[in-house]
Amino acid sequence: MITAHLPSGYILARTTRRPEPLVVWACILGAVWPDFDLLFFYLVDDRAFHHHRYWVHAPGFWLMILAVVTPIALRLRSPLKQAAFWFMGGWFLHMCLDTVVGDIMWLWPYSDQMFRLATVQPTHSHFVLSFMAHWSFALEIMIWLIAAALMLARRRAA
Secondary structure (H helix, E strand, O other): OOOOHHHHHHHHHOOOOOOOHHHHHHHHHHHHHHHHHHHHHHHOOOOOOOHHHOHHHOHHHHHHHHHHHHHHHOOOOHHHHHHHHHHHHHHHHHHHHHHHHOOEOOOOOOOOOOEOOOOOOOOOOOHHHHHHHOOHHHHHHHHHHHHHHHHHHHHHHO
């Protein structure tokens, strides 16, 4: 996925009946958080290896974080507790979406093997054009349309 992480976080937040604003932002931030590694990828690491090999894209690492965060979050007030868990839900959604045509190390730390459901072939001069020509881009558009519909429905109801 190239563009669908942000709206997918919004959709995730709207799966609750009346989410607190903090929960909405936690879902959105969790859904885009793993791609902040692109700053390191481009600005520091000089694209030495694919950014999906960084720790923020390793589900095993996040399970370790969840093991530490859960006992702490359970002691927090309800909105903060909900936000912590919904942030992790947004992160998990990011990993699932990246698995469609990206590479995710689902078995790390036991294996560095990357998993994806489909491969985007370099059919165009730029990788973004190749992604846009691939069937998976229709999934991204669908995610954007669902998020927009949910947002419009919410505004009409208010």
